[in-house]
Amino acid sequence: xxxxxxxxxxxxxxxxxxxxxxxxxxxxxxxxxxxxxxxxxxxxxxxxxxxxxxxxxxxxxxxxxxxxxxxxxxxxxxxxxxxxxxxxxxxxxxxx
Amino acid sequence: xxxxxxxxxxxxxxxxxxxxxxxxxxxxxxxxxxxxxxxxxxxxxxxxxxxxxxxxxxxxxxxxxxxxxxxxxxxxxxxxxxxxxxxxxxxxxxxxxxxxxxxxxxxxxxxxxxxxxxxxxxxxxxxxxxxxxxxxxxxxxxxxxxxxxxxxxxxxxxxxxxxxxxxxxxxxxxxxxxxxxxxxxxxxxxxxxxxxxxxxxxxxxxxxxxxxxxxxxxxxxxxxxxxxxxxxxxxxxxxxxxxxxxxxxxxxxxxxxxxxxxxxxxxxxxxxxxxxxxxxxxxxxxxxxxxxxxxxxxxxxxxxxxxxxxxxxxxxxxxxxxxxxxxxxxxxxxxxxxxxxxxxxxxxxxxxxxxxxxxxxxxxxxxxxxxxxxxxxxxxxxxxxxxxxxxxxxxxxxxxxxxxxxxxxxxxxxxxxxxxxxxxxxxxxxxxxxxxxxxxxxxxxxxxxxxxxxxxxxxxxxxx
Numbered sequence: 206x207x208x209x210x211x212x213x214x215x216x217x218x219x220x221x222x223x224x225x226x227x228x229x230x231x232x233x234x235x236x237x238x239x240x241x242x243x244x245x246x247x248x249x250x251x252x253x254x255x256x257x258x259x260x261x262x263x264x265x266x267x268x269x270x271x272x273x274x275x276x277x278x279x280x281x282x283x284x285x286x287x288x289x290x291x292x293x294x295x296x297x298x299x300x301x
Numbered sequence: 302x303x304x305x306x307x308x309x310x311x312x313x314x315x316x317x318x319x320x321x322x323x324x325x326x327x328x329x330x331x332x333x334x335x336x337x338x339x340x341x342x343x344x345x346x347x348x349x350x351x352x353x354x355x356x357x358x359x360x361x362x363x364x365x366x367x368x369x370x371x372x373x374x375x376x377x378x379x380x381x382x383x384x385x386x387x388x389x390x391x392x393x394x395x396x397x398x399x400x401x402x403x404x405x406x407x408x409x410x411x412x413x414x415x416x417x418x419x420x421x422x423x424x425x426x427x428x429x430x431x432x433x434x435x436x437x438x439x440x441x442x443x444x445x446x447x448x449x450x451x452x453x454x455x456x457x458x459x460x461x462x463x464x465x466x467x468x469x470x471x472x473x474x475x476x477x478x479x480x481x482x483x484x485x486x487x488x489x490x491x492x493x494x495x496x497x498x499x500x501x502x503x504x505x506x507x508x509x510x511x512x513x514x515x516x517x518x519x520x521x522x523x524x525x526x527x528x529x530x531x532x533x534x535x536x537x538x539x540x541x542x543x544x545x546x547x548x549x550x551x552x553x554x555x556x557x558x559x560x561x562x563x564x565x566x567x568x569x570x571x572x573x574x575x576x577x578x579x580x581x582x583x584x585x586x587x588x589x590x591x592x593x594x595x596x597x598x599x600x601x602x603x604x605x606x607x608x609x610x611x612x613x614x615x616x617x618x619x620x621x622x623x624x625x626x627x628x629x630x631x632x633x634x635x636x637x638x639x640x641x642x643x644x645x646x647x648x649x650x651x652x653x654x655x656x657x658x659x660x661x662x663x664x665x666x667x668x669x670x671x672x673x674x675x676x677x678x679x680x681x682x683x684x685x686x687x688x689x690x691x692x693x694x695x696x697x698x699x700x701x702x703x704x705x706x707x708x709x710x711x712x713x714x715x716x717x718x719x720x721x722x723x724x725x726x727x728x729x730x731x732x733x734x735x736x737x738x739x740x741x742x743x744x745x746x747x748x749x750x751x752x753x754x755x756x757x758x759x760x761x762x763x764x765x
Contacts, residue, residue, distance in 0.1 A: 207416070207527070207530075209742050210526070210530060210535055211423070211534055213356070213536055213539075213644065214523055214527075214535050214536075214538075214539045215539075215630060217314075217535065217536040217537075217539035217540055218316065218540075218542060218543045219499040219543075220322070221539055221540035221542065221543030222543040222545060222547060223320045223323060224318065224322050224325075224540070224607075225325075225511075225543060225547045225548075226546045227322045227325040228321070228323075228406075228649055229323055229325065229358075229578045229660070230551075230646065230653065230654070230655055230673045231327065231658045231668060231671055232319070232324055232327060232330060232655060232656075232689055233548060233653075233654035233655030233675070233678075234383055234387075234552075234653060234655035234656055234658065234659045235324065235330065235334075235653070235659070236321075236324050236544065236548070236654075237368050237387050237515055237544070237545075237548065237653065237654060237655075238383070238386070238387055238390070238494075239320065239321070239324065239334055239337070239390060240321070240515060240519065240540070240541045240544040240545070241387060241390045241394065241518065241541070241701070242337070242338075242341075243317050243320070243321075243337060243537050243541050244316075244364050244394045244515075244518045244519045244521075244537065244539065244541040245339075245394060245397075245533055246313070246341065246344065246522055246537040246538070247342070247394065247397045247398045247401055247521075247522045247525055247534065248341075248344075248345055248364075249344055249345060249348045249531060249533060249534060250312075250398070250528070250529050250531060250534055251363070251397055251400070251401055251526045252348045252349065252351075252354060252360050253348060253351060253354065253444070253529060253531075254307070254352060254400075254401050254404040254405065254408070254553060255359040255360050255363065255404075256349075256351075256354035256355060256356050256357065256359065257352065257353060257355065257356065257408070258355040258356040259356075259712070259752060260578075261325065261407070261678055262407045263404045263407040263408040264356075264404070265359075266400045266401075266403050266404035266407065267359065267400070267404045268359040268360075268362070268363050268645040269363075269397075269400050269404070269457045269593075270396075270397045270400035270401045270404060270702070271330055271359065271362075271363025271364060271367060271369065271393075271397075272363045272366050272367040272370075273396045273397035273400065274367065274393075274394070274397035274399075275363060275364050275366075275367025275371060276358040276367045276368075276370045276390070276520075277371070277372070277390050277393045277394040277395050277397060277754040278341055278371070278377045278532075279367065279368045279371030279375070279384075280370070280372070280373055280374045280390055280393075281371075281372030281374055281375075281390050282334065282337070282338045282341070283371065283375035283376070283385060284374070284375035284378060284548075285332055285334050286331060286335070286384075287333060287375060287376070287385060288325070288380070288383075288659050288662070289331045289553065290331065290557070291331045291380075291659065291662040292327040292330070292658075292662045292668045292708055293586060293662070293667060293668065294327075294667055294668060294669060295330075295667040295670075
């Protein structure tokens with residue numbers, strides 16, 4: 206089980222490297238905030254940690270994890286699309 | 302149901318890969334991020350159906366609170382402050398991974414096995430370092446803490462020791478898991494380590510630090526995936542981890558420095574002797590003191606009137622002066638009189654990768670005019686005017702001519718090759734690296750002192 210996980214980790218790292226090498230410097234800031242939003246996927250782990258039904262230290266920590274992971278994901282995606290909407294080609298400017 | 306969840310996770314991972322792939326062009330980027338958002342929602346909804354999830358009050362409460370805070374931050378933040386925003390979000394990502402790790406620790410104790418403990422220990426360690434490191438980066442960027450490197454003797458040795466101690470604690474926990482006391486010590490040491498590794502790094506190197514912390518937040522997410530044997534966490538975390546690593550590498554390359562030089566070199570130590578050397582030659586009598594040619598905005602406007610081509614070189618000073626809209630207005634006036642306008646963007650201009658592009662895009666500069674260093678450098682030769690706004694080291698010819706310069710070998714924008722260079726600057730004060738800029742005393746350079754925004758508005762007025 207853990208070998209499969211490590212394999213996935215290594216392959217995904219190489220894939221990420223290839224993908225991100227192709228992002229032009231023009232979009233490096235949205236890339237960072239977008240990647241940041243994707244790391245908000247810890248929300249999945251946080252949901253599992255906080256939904257066990259008990260009310261103890263473990264679920265309280267999970268609850269806090271949900272809050273911060275959601276800030277990370279929602280804030281990251283929203284600010285990324287806000288930025289990407291600013292990048293406009295020349296034509297659209299003439300139309301307006 | 303388990304199969305449905307696994308398929309949902311697979312789709313989510315694929316959506317993140319597509320999102321990053323579509324970032325290769327500004328035409329597809331928005332669509333790509335929308336796909337990734339959809340994937341994230343799908344992954345979270347699928348997790349709600351997991352058989353271990355039986356109580357929704359904490360989950361929904363947390364999501365509502367987090368979404369409200371995140372949305373507020375994302376809508377209110379000024380584009381100038383994007384580096385701080387990213388630093389904060391990195392920190393929150395790291396914190397949430399660390400909390401997931403801590404939660405697993407309390408849940409599994411006392412029946413915790415060595416393997417689980419190792420993944421929990423690593424998650425908590427990286428997550429906490431990301432949190433406190435990002436907090437320091439945020440304080441430095443926000444100006445709540447001095448941007449100057451904080452250095453003390455044997456700093457690197459101390460930091461290295463702290464790092465090995467933290468690894469040692471993780472190793473000890475693997476042998477003797479379920480030891481709450483030692484676990485808390487690990488949190489404390491990681492907390493301290495994050496602070497220690499960022500304080501010696503100067504404000505100008507923040508682009509590298511933010512990129513690296515971005516990477517850490519991804520690795521922390523992946524590590525938490527190992528705790529839960531959750532593949533979507535592992536894949537997404539690895540993707541983000543490599544994004545940060547690549548950006549750090551690019552930033553270092555653009556400064557001709559190695560990553561270890563940025564992290565452990567404490568650039569401030571180079572700074573001190575240079576400043577002394579700069580100050581020394583001044584009082585020598587009989588030596589020809591190079592003349593600084595300064596001009597007024599009105600004089601500059603006369604030259605602009607005749608120019609056929611202009612390249613604007615923005616730097617962090619433009620962001621500080623909030624001059625980007627004034628710059629765009631000036632460019633519009635110039636284009637109306639038939640002058641071609643381009644923008645030359647150095648990879649390390651600003652406080653984070655691509656910062657200048659976002660600021661100019663916000664001011665409605667079409668992205669075709671925002672050109673990377675490698676693509677625009679050959680154009681400077683045939684350009685009438687290079688207008689340097691609040692940039693310094695990235696146009697310093699000393700990087701090419703003076704082998705003793707602290708920035709020797711750093712690739713620069715060849716603004717000096719254009720017929721006329723105009724530099725908008727508050728004063729002759731050297732830039733972040735504390736290095737004199739030979740460009741300012743060249744015969745084809747005109748210095749226009751004052752607030753960049755005010756100067757540009759005056760040039761525009763004189764051109765109207």
